[in-house]
Amino acid sequence: MAPSGNQTSGMTEFVLAGFPNLNSTRVELFSVFLLVYLLTLTGNVLIVGVVGADTRLQTPMYFFLGNLSCLEILITSVIIPKMLSNFLSRQHTISFAACITQFYFYFFLGASEFLLLAVMSVDRYLAICHPLRYPVLMSGSVCFRMALACWIGGLLPVLGPTVAVALLPFCKQGAMVQHFFCDSGPLLHLACTNTKKLEETDFVLASLVIVSSLMITAASYSHIILAVLRIPSASGRQKAFSTCTSHLMVVTLFYGSAIFLYVRPSQSGSVDTNWAVTVITTFVTPLLNPFIYALRNERVKEALKDMLRKVVADFLRNLLLTENLNQKAVR
Secondary structure (H helix, E strand, O other), X not given: OOOOOOOEOOOOEEEEOXXXXXXXXXXXXXXXXXXXXXXXXXXXXXXXXXXXXXXXXOOHHHHHHHHHHHHHHHHHHHHHHHHHHHHOOOOOEEEHHHHHHHHHHHXXXXXXXXXXXXXXXXXXXXXXXXXXXXXXXXXXXXXXXXXXXXHHHHHOOOHHHHHHHHOOOEOOOOOEEOOOOOOHHHHHHOEOOOOXXXXXHHHHHHHHHHHHHHHHHXXXXXXXXXXXXXXXXXXXXXXXXXXXXHHHHHHHHHHHHHHHHXXXXXXXXXXXXXXXXXXXXXXXXXHHHHHHHHHOOHHHHHHHHHHHHHHHHHHHHHHHHHHHHHHHHHO
């Protein structure tokens, strides 16, 4: 289909529709999402900090957990700050360049997270099913290369579709994106040309990343469950599987919502139903991750307590030192 009448080749901005039927509660929504953002940043920064600082957590599982928290910090920072500013603005505009940048980083970071979740499941499989060979199979250099592969694996596949979307002709200057950020379906819905081939390409790429990583995760957990069931004692089975439950909870949340959103041939026809499910992947999962991993993991809890004790002790020591210096100065 050829581009239609009011085609705009030099698009400069879009308007973000935000949340449907909720514009009258902008102040309340701003407060809620600001709190969510601050809690997400705080929780994930604490995870990154404690994993980097505590020698007890210098293991592959926690190394990958630190990478996951970095991704959560970035993916929420791509979406929430602009959304918060729109709650306080009447225009809700986003520049074309900012929209395409948001589109790219959202899908790049999301793809990297899927790959990382698959790597984390393989790590748990090797730890439980091959404990004697685990230190060799998951050495520091291997873990670094696997993490780097996850970041690059998300970076490159999204580049082509992003360029293709950036080159699309759009029908109206300042067209309204029916979402609270520049997602794939709502953007394609605004194009003045047939986007079927681009939608099919997106479907193939989403399927490759999401379904292939899901298959790796499912295969890993199938082997883990079989290995755990062969452990004779109930306490032994519980201890072995307890190291996987946090990861499994995150996987269930993340994959369920993402498959609903992106593993389907048509994106542009799903504009009105996407936003509610996107909230789970964009806000709920990044918020819950640090609590799921920290509150269910004794090592992380102990490391956090020790780090907080050290921070408080250093603060009090510096406070006393400053007070002594001031008293000496007065004398």
